[in-house]
Amino acid sequence: METTDNDAYQSIKDRLRKIQALAESGYAGEAEAAKRKLDLLCRQYGISIEDLLDTEKIKRYRFNVGRSVIFRKLFVQCHAQITGKRQLSYRKASGSDMIVELLAFQAAELANLFLWHKTNLKKDIEESQNLLFEAYVNKHHIFRDKSNDPEGQEEEEVDLSTLDLDHLRKVFMMQKTLNDNQYRKMIEK
Numbered sequence: 001m002e003t004t005d006n007d008a009y010q011s012i013k014d015r016l017r018k019i020q021a022l023a024e025s026g027y028a029g030e031a032e033a034a035k036r037k038l039d040l041l042c043r044q045y046g047i048s049i050e051d052l053l054d055t056e057k058i059k060r061y062r063f064n065v066g067r068s069v070i071f072r073k074l075f076v077q078c079h080a081q082i083t084g085k086r087q088l089s090y091r092k093a094s095g096s097d098m099i100v101e102l103l104a105f106q107a108a109e110l111a112n113l114f115l116w117h118k119t120n121l122k123k124d125i126e127e128s129q130n131l132l133f134e135a136y137v138n139k140h141h142i143f144r145d146k147s148n149d150p151e152g153q154e155e156e157e158v159d160l161s162t163l164d165l166d167h168l169r170k171v172f173m174m175q176k177t178l179n180d181n182q183y184r185k186m187i188e189k
């Protein structure tokens with residue numbers, strides 16, 4: 001799995017097992033620090049070390065997925081990646097919560113993976129919405145009428161060297177994907 005933040009997603013099971021090994025076999029100071037870290041991570045994901053090592057005990061876990069369809073779809077994709085299953089069986093706990101039966105380490109993995117992707121997707125959606133708005137305004141020429149401006153009033157010059165060419169390319173490409181519908185004025189001047 002590729003991530004932008006190199007350590008943002010690392011297998012919870014692997015991380016906990018490494019820390020457990022260090023806690024059991026490390027030097028006194030290292031072992032104590034590793035035990036504290038292990039306890040903290042287990043509490044964070046709501047599992048015990050025994051649950052982590054049990055590969056047969058399936059329990060119900062509650063996930064706050066959100067009400068948005070796109071985040072529900074993302075959760076299903078993350079679930080499929082963690083479990084390898086094509087389908088997700090769940091109980092709806094509320095408008096935004098789902099209850100899923102998983103092994104403890106799968107629940108911890110799924111919580112971590114989904115949180116990372118949900119946060120990342122939110123950023124991408126926000127950036128895409130801003131690009132879409134800018135592309136729409138440009139494509140449909142939704143600008144103020146400058147014909148009523150006083151003569152001699154000059155507009156502020158834009159330094160083209162500081163414009164982000166990558167941003168302009170993205171806006172242009174987004175513009176090309178938009179429909180070509182045209183607004184027809186009802187009243188002409």
